Amino acid sequence: MSMNNKLDQLYRSVIMDHYKSPRNKGVLEDNNITVDMNNPTCGDVIHLTLQVEDGVVKDARFEGEGCSISMSSASMMTQLVKGKTVEEALHYADNFSKMMLGEDVDDDVDFDDAEALSGVAKFPARIKCATLAWKAMEQGVQQK
Structure with missing residues (x-):
């Protein structure tokens, strides 16, 4: 197996780990920032809540539905x-x-x-899946 194949396999396993066992899944209560976004192209939906205090992201949680790329990206973000x-x-x-x-x-x-x-760059149709949570976070922190 070539080095590129091994790296691709490792990356796929990391993505699937975040998809199957997402980190920070849930909703923050109280007066936190809430952002809802969707990707109409493929149906990915994210509900992001952020706790921002004194210019610092103290906590971040998400809920949503979508492909392994979008949900694992939200977990990682x-x-x-x-x-x-x-x-x-x-x-x-x-x-x-x-x-x-x-x-x-x-x-x-x-x-x-x-x-x-990083391999998503090879699949332009999937870029919106990967960036959905990040765009939601950008929108959210700019609300504060």
Whole structure:
């Protein structure tokens, strides 16, 4: 098995792990930011709640329905932005969009598990699936 095939297989297993065992699934109560978005092209739906205090994303939760790409991306995104400043979260979102378009990302960005979604760039129809949660987060943190 070639190195590329091994990497693709590893990335698929990371994506399926987040899909089958999503992190931060649920809804935050009280006066938190709520964003609902959908991808009409394929039917992905996300309900994102964020707790932002003093310019920091204290917590992030999501619920939704969709393909493995969109739901695992939401899981990965919520893990990445928790504890980040709004500016850092937006920086991650901007770089995630670049990664989805096959562009170079900034050296200071460590996507952790979300790196597994880099292969989506080869499938333009799936880019909206991968970026849905990130677009919801961008919209949400800009409300605060």
